[in-house]
Amino acid sequence: MTETSLARAGIAEGVGTAVLVIGGVGTAVLAGDTVGTVGIALAFGLTLLALVFTIGPISGCHVNPAVTLGVLVSRRIDARRAATYVVAQILGAIVGAALVLVIASGRPGYAIDTDGLGTNGFGSASKGGYGLVPVAIVEIVATAILVFVVLSVTARSAPQSTAVGVPIGLTLTVLHLIAIGIDSTSVNPARSIGPALFAGNLALSQLWVFIVFPLLGAVIAAGLHRVVFNESR
DSSP, X not given: OOHHHHHHHHHHHHHHHHHHHHHHHHHHHHHHHHHHHHHHHHHHHHHHHHHHHHHHHHHOOOOSHHHHHXXXXXXXXXXXXXXXXXXXXXXXHHHHHHHHHHHXXXXXXXXXXXXXXXXXXXXXXXXXXXXXXXHHHHHHHHHHHHHHHHHHHTSTTSOOOTTTHHHHHXXXXXXXXXXXXXXXXXXXXXXXXXXXXXXXXHHHHTTTHHHHHHHHHHHHHHHHXXXXXXXXX
């Protein structure tokens, strides 16, 4: 990959992650009371679906450090490209969260301390009051499912189709339906980092959970995928 093409792919990942945060977190913050859990889940899934079709041909549309790690462990990309993607994804998530905050701040009575910014959390920061252990489990399992699906539909042995975004988007939607009430659903460290940096305090102190466990889930998914698809042959 040339320097120019790597730069283009990195920019695509940054823009794509910003759009994912605006579409998903933005819906949760700006319209969550109107559309509810189903609406938020669909916002994340449909945004990712659209991104697969738009930036997929440029970068593969990871828009998620966990996906990038899974692809790296599967030896489909090199460490340099993976590092470029992750940096771009985090920067994109920060930009996306900043835009959501600017829009939300225009609503009379909005306060980030009380109304939040779509951050993830456990214990008192969990919508259902879930503790660290169940949150860790759901993040590991949910991220593993997402990464396994991504690796599977993009595998060399899988039927090649321009519609690979459909199962990926639907999977993200279902995972949000499951986990929104538990920890607001991360399965994406960049998506968690962006809002937490602005929310600070509790969200920032718990951020490590939504970095460590999704990444662990990605590694598990890559290993499971290698066994199931026998990609090492």
